[in-house]
Amino acid sequence: MIRVTDGTKIRTITIDRPESRNALTSDGLDGLAEAVETTDLPVIYLRGQGTAFCAGADLDTVAELNKDSAEAFAERGQHTANAIERAESVVVAGIDGFARGGGVELALACDLRVATPGATFAEPGVQLGIFGAWGGTARLPEIVGLGDALDLALSGRVVDAEEARRIGLISRITDDPRAVAEEVAENAPDALRVVKARVRDRSSMGVQAAREAERFGELVAEHAENIAATRD
Template structure:
């Protein structure tokens, strides 16, 4: 269900199971992690085939789980989200149409989330007596704030693209989300990797400041000729 296409600066990963709105099985999650981990391009563009980004976990799979296997499925999804978050490449989620549950959670793990005007978002698990457990209860409040996170997670309501942008769930609304990935890929690959690492650093502020200064020095030395040429 994962299709990979490589261009010089961008790896495009397509969640390609449109008949189920790109819902994930455990095997599909493993394939997604592998596609992200093996990326050698500075930018990864993640999107869904058909009319959905991703419906999250395949409910046919969930219906067959017991307590132990359900916990394992949740942990598997968490590991995949962590792979997306921690990969050196900048990961851009292009969200067109339907994003629900685990699909929202995987998008939350991406570095940048871009929606089309037709994108919709929801955490409908509570309507079934469950909830999104692929790291969403951690990342959602970090990204949109506690109030909006609780509202989304406890109500199960559907939010459109403009509502998602207002709360910070997505940063842009555009007819061409891939264009944002291409815009980012026009920049220096090593600078992209460094900026992602620095912004996502969870160390103390003092440690972060030291790492920031060190990384800046390394990049200035590496790009001295480019910087000098820009001054001329």
């Protein structure tokens, strides 16, 4: 279900279950988390096989859950989304086609979300009497704002790539999302790690400022020759 291919700078992780629109079972969630956590390459490119990015939770799995096992399944999805968000690698979601529910939630955990013109997005859980519980209720309003988050989560409606870009759900629309991952991978790996950590730091402003200055000093010292060369 989870296929991994390593290049020089990019680990490509493919959710490879196209017959179910790449819906994830418990094993799939565990495999995805492991794939994210076991690389030191500077960039991870996350994609889906076939005509979908990810349909979210496998509904055959969900239908068999009771209260306790459903809670455990949600926690499993949260662990996977947290692994994506906390990875030292920059994680780029390449979204081509269908992204629904947990698939949107996993994309929200990524650092960059890049979609093709034909990509569509929805949080349709309310139509089944449930909701996305892989961290989406926290990340969605943080990324798109409270009003648009409530609109998407309470209506279950489908939005296209243009609207997703307008509300900030994705950062770019392109025919080749992987090219964005390759663009990011051309930058200095240590700088990528530091920038990701600093931007995602939710500490107080004072703590963030001190950490930012410290890491900036370390990077300037590390890359002094490159910086000097640009002045010539």
